[in-house]
Amino acid sequence: EKGGYDYFMLKEIAEQPQAIADTLLGRLTENGEIALDEVRLSDQDLRDVDKVFIVACGTAYHAGMVAKYAIEHWTRIPCEVELASEFRYRDPVLDRSTLVVAISQSGETMDTLMALRHAKEQKARVLAICNTNGSTIPRESDAVLYTHGGPEVAVASTKAFLTQLVACYLIGLHLAQVRGIKYADEVAAVVAQLQEMPDKLRELLAGIEPVRELARDIKTAPTVLFIGRHVGFPVALEGALKLKELAYMHAEGFAAGELKHGPIALIDQGTPVVCVVPSPAGRGMLHDKIVSNIQEIRARGARTIVIAEEGDTAVTPYADHLIYVPRTPTLLAPLVTTVPLQVLACEIAAARGHDVDQPRNLAKSVTVE
Ligand code: M6R
Secondary structure, three states: OOOOOOOHHHHHHHOHHHHHHHHHOOOEOOOOOEOOOEEOOOHHHHHOOOEEEEEEOHHHHHHHHHHHHHHHHHHOOOEEEEEHHHHHHHOOOOOOOEEEEEEEOOOOOHHHHHHHHHHHHOOOEEEEEEOOOOOHHHHOOOEEEEOOOOOOOOOOOOHHHHHHHHHHHHHHHHHHHHOOOOOHHHHHHHHHHHHOHHHHHHHHHHOOHHHHHHHHHHOOOOEEEEEEOOOHHHHHHHHHHHHHHHHOOEEEEEEHHHHHHOHHHHOOOOOEEEEEOOOOOOOHHHHHHHHHHHHHHHHOOOEEEEEEEOOOOOOHHHOOEEEEEOOOOHHHOHHHHHHHHHHHHHHHHHHOOOOOOOOOOOOOOOOOO
């Protein structure tokens, strides 16, 4: 049932190209509109939205963090992302023109469900992104976009994350279109870029072997740090979460710009730092800033593991290990930059002798608050 792989996690990592193709399948209608699965909201309701809140936990929260960049950029609607477990306790300002997007692989996460119920009590509209048909979160939502990623068995979320990202992009495009900010041809252009992603992922996975070697190299490090900017920041957080939950190692993700405000003091001789570098083509200024961050930490002894776009030679002099990913538009880059981090965590956990699919103290679906 593991299809020849040692772990479900490796199988699910390998399934990612197909999983995101399935998320995209049939989503673009003949009129060039994005089709949701269940919509109990009118287009007018969506036009009235003046604020978006995304609520989710763990990896799904990281997908929400990426979504914020895309949704605000494409729709110009303010968008906040919040840990579902914090949301209702701080009494957020919600009304019928607020759209709350709940992201959950299982559809049964209690923290997310309680956030959703709170939103509904306050008359907000709720849209679910979910992988599990007929689960509680989509049942209680006003609209649903299923990710169609197929069952995810490993506790660590991999293909669910990538399909959540794709679903978030589709929702951003849908909102922008309904509100008249993006037109069919622009939406089709982004969808076409998304449709290239399965092939790019296949290419990336075919060359993933060096990440395995690297895993054996750093498996005994006392701590591993991850840095990123823009959509690379949530990717850094996701890389650190994967390493914590699977390898039981101390790991932390930072926004690279925050380093100088404190975390750089953590860098010691040999500290592995995984650096998620944005495309030089997309937001060139950010690219150059992170390259100088990398220079800085390396000068302080860090062992730099650089995830950069193919052809980016500016990082070469400062990378102890260089992992190239296929060229991808900036907002979509997390679909490729996350994958080496998943493999890294999986391989380190295996090298340390842990149960990759069933890490200690964790459950696949967290149904208590
Ligand atoms: O089923 P959900 O997407 O609601 O689950 C949310 C988190 O519990 C989940 O993403 C968790 O963080 C994973 N173990 C991370 O790999």
